Amino acid sequence: MVNSAASIDVNDEQRSFLEACKIALEDGSFKRAVFSSRAKGNDKFKASFDLILGEKRKFIRYSTNQSSVDETNELDAHTLKEKMSSPEISPFRAATLNTGSFDLHYAENRKMVPRLYKTKASMKDVAQTHNKQKNYALSEDRPFLKGLGVSTDGGKVHKKHYPKFRQIANFVEIIDRDIGAFVQSTDRPISILDLGCGKGYLTFATYDYVASRAKMQPKASGVDIKTNVIDLCNTLARKLNFDGLVFKNARIKPNKPEPVDILIALHACDTATDDALALGIRSDMEYFFCAPCCQAEIAQQTETSTKGFDLINAYPLMKRRQADIVTDTCRALLLTALGYEVKFLEFTPLEHTAKNLMLVGKKSDTVNRQKAYEEYLKLKSDYGFTKHSLEENLKDLLAEPTP
Template sequence: MREYIEAIAESCRKLIISKPATKQEEYRKIIVQKKETFFQMEKYTDKQVFHENLSVEELETALEELMQNHFRQLNGFDIEAEHILLVSKKGVPSYKKKKLQNAVNETATHNRKKNYLLEEGKVIPPLVDMGIFTAEGKIVRTMYDKFKQINRFVEIIDDYVKDCKKEKLHIIDFGCGKSYLTFIMYYYFTEVRKIPVEIVGLDLKKDVIEKCNQAAKKYGYDTLHFELGDINGYKAPFPVDIVVSLHACDTATDFALYNAISWDAEMIFSVPCCQHELNEQMESEKLHLMTRYGIIKERFAALTTDAIRANLLECCGYKSQVLEFVDLSHTPKNLLIRARKAKISKEHKQKLLKEVDAMCEEFQLKPLLYGLLQVDEGRNTDAFRTGK
């Protein structure tokens, strides 16, 4: 069912969810409209209408839950076709697509410009140098998928930043590498959102840092600079609002998250990779099935690593989400952990910490991030002690 929902949510401008599974359902129908940067959901009871704004990932998750448990029919409409998803009483989904008789013939260029935060037709220097835009700001035909991926990354950030009230943001980008997305972030904040930023990119490769600083100077990005250094023990030059960590390898991600928590950063965007730490520790007699086969153990360990990280972030006062993210250099999909400071009850923290403890006990795990937080002499120590 998920693949049908993803296809519908990706292409459709309007959705109608109908045929409640039981007479006891709270809502009679739900209508979803695509806005410029989000989806607006209208939920109808017999007497009232409730509204909710969702990102595409939140919409997909909500639709899956609604269609699995509460409704039997979903109709989605794009400019050419109607998408119909039906769910039988036994929970079996079926999907069909039929062409609309009065389909609107819009050009692909119009659709692309309409839906993206980074607009085609504007000269965006980093995209030109990456070969995604021509010198005139047109999308290179063979690079359209890359353009969509970059916009998706910007949308993930925009969901959190669009309501930001701060006059200026301070950002640390750990393990920035060649910094393609760092330059795009700078453009997005300064040119699209009109928010002044100061960004520091950190990496261990001297030649990469030199080239990135040269590029920043070339683009006129005066408050973006790059430093040579290790994530572990890095001292921020300013109070940090946002921490970004894209593909910091293995436990480098843990140090990045720990730094973000220690700095009390408002937002965190992290794409972990090469999660080897728990794969080397993982053992279980009761659930040996998950560790018997090498490839399954490797994938399970990676998922376990990021699930624990997300839980620990919530224990430290962040509302966490784990989203799908497509790497710019490769086709496989990664996970992106997105977190924002929030008021989280002591009871919820205790529940999530017990989940982590149970997983660690069962598979004999000692995650680095957990250990760093346990020995912290600051506010996080109290949070973890009260959670147990």
């Protein structure tokens, strides 16, 4: 159906969604609206409108992720209404409006049949008591945050756990941006695997995120070698009635595939990251979110090597950091060679952890696999190492990458 004012084709559900955004702006209940679309032949476009309550004034922050870097500017309410109906945003494929009293979701299935539905408000007055600069997509009073001891029984984040909350909330924003449309449009239970899950902060957060948006309950597993955390996590999952979530005491093995949609591996030590990624590849993962940790493998092999950049090699600390960068660049190239579109993000403020680099990827038919593999081999030879665990784990699949 045609929206004559803006001359843009929008269907009835999209029109109702835009109308609800306008009403929420007018009655002051608007918190956030996120739109994503897939223009022909292009990357998914994502735009978000966030109400920011500053010390002196409130304004809407408009961000897009057309590149992996956010472009941000401020909009007044009038410009905002126009922007939402502009060809840049509409017609969209998926969208969520957060208001003070409900969330409204617009989703399309694979056959592009639209659906508009409401859920409970997930963003009340989020995080403004401790942090006035940012509205998080995660509400402080989610039951799993209370169960993990991050929030009080009254639903406020404990002051001392604010950095942890920020890390979890940032992670939820990242997955929302990258998998929001997939979660809303998928007609089967989505599978989630968190390898090296530790206390399960991100496993619970991802399960909670998917369960509250997907059409069917997800199936999720957290895996860790530590028995005590696994027992605690299983107890909490049962208490929260997260029926599709189990935690397993096991070592990450790259050769035991089960189908996986979303793979998470945050700070699994050294080459455990490569084992996790290799398992994900063999499980045909759709998306991965992976933060590497203590990349020692290449640093050890190149300790006495003079290859690389001589000036950097003169300083041991710089040489070590360079080896970290080479390790992760190789991961990105190998993942591309195996058919994934890969980007790097900084997922949490540096003051919280220096290990804030995240590799994010999704399956893609259009990446140049052959070129990425050749670039990997060149980097390996130029930099002078012989073994990278991700390559070792997946040699059979890398033998002849398809262009």
